[in-house]
Amino acid sequence: MHKVSTAILMVCIFLIPSAISAQPKMEFQHTYFDFGFSPQSAELTHDFWLKSAGDENLLINNIKTGCSCTKAPLEKDVIAPGDSAKLKIIFSTGRYKGRTFKRPIVETNEGSDLRQLTIIANIVTDQDSMFPLVVEPLLLEFMIDAGESKHTKKIEITNISDKDYELRLIEYPDDLVRIELPEKIPAGGTAVAVVKLTPKATEAKFANSFTFEINDEDKTRYSIGVTGRPGTPSLKMNY
CATH class of the missing domain: 2.60.40.10 (Immunoglobulins)
Incomplete structure (x- = not known):
């Protein structure tokens, strides 16, 4: 009985650190994209890639675009470890003028830290x-x-x-x-x-x-x- 208890204890000792260290983690291929000179009344699009680099599923809980002029359709909101998903940013330039920044925020199950993306367009009229x-x-x-x-x-x-x-x-x-x-x-x-x-x-x-x-x-x-x-x-x- 003593040997069995010892064996169970040893298994628990090894499993507990593994469970604690298993965490979701998100990595981006890049977090910034410059469209350069761009027209008004256009829909500028760019694909960001989100990678699940942790040991647990990465859950995309929310994407805040900051305004109705920017949309962020996501390929999937549950990303298995080692897998990636495409996040398409669509910016409707409308009547904007000059250098314009949009900074969508990605909320995940990583924790309280917010992850920010940035797009920029220099919208011209002549x-x-x-x-x-x-x-x-x-x-x-x-x-x-x-x-x-x-x-x-x-x-x-x-x-x-x-x-x-x-x-x-x-x-x-x-x-x-x-x-x-x-x-x-x-x-x-x-x-x-x-x-x-x-x-x-x-x-x-x-x-x-x-x-x-x-x-x-x-x-x-x-x-x-x-x-x-x-x-x-x-x-x-x-x-």
């Missing part, structure tokens, strides 16, 4: 404020039921500086659009980007965006709003 490039248009609206010939649009990119730049695509919704972005644009030159809808994009209306970056000192970024809906496009300003 072409002159987008130096060193002029991008026209910053908003693309597709008629998804208009036939394949209407499912391709072009964006004119003009380099108004005295330096050559390379362009790099940062993020885009690959299930909705295919993008042909010029690799380089010379000083004073103009290049064309081509945006084409995928078959999936024609199934239902959507609103999204894509972002590209140039290799200047500031890593300047530009985001283009892309929408698709049945019927006739609305009249919107081009910037």
Whole structure:
């Protein structure tokens, strides 16, 4: 009997620390995203990835966006250890102007500490404020039921500086659009980007965006709003 009791005691000694150390833990791939120069009346989108890095399920209890202009649909709210989930941040720029920050807060079962994400957009109303490039248009609206010939649009990119730049695509919704972005644009030159809808994009209306970056000192970024809906496009300003 004494040996049995000792064995049980030893098992408990080993199990108790394990139970105490088993905790949920959340890690982010990154916590900040810069959309750069962006248009009004667009829905800017970015995907953050939440990883469950602890020993227990990570529970996403709440996401506070701070305003009705920002939405945060979550792929799933229970994340098993080692698994990840996508958190999409959707910022409706509306009539905002200038540098705008949004800081959604993620509440989990980790404890009382709140985890904050940050997005920033420099919302412009005229072409002159987008130096060193002029991008026209910053908003693309597709008629998804208009036939394949209407499912391709072009964006004119003009380099108004005295330096050559390379362009790099940062993020885009690959299930909705295919993008042909010029690799380089010379000083004073103009290049064309081509945006084409995928078959999936024609199934239902959507609103999204894509972002590209140039290799200047500031890593300047530009985001283009892309929408698709049945019927006739609305009249919107081009910037």
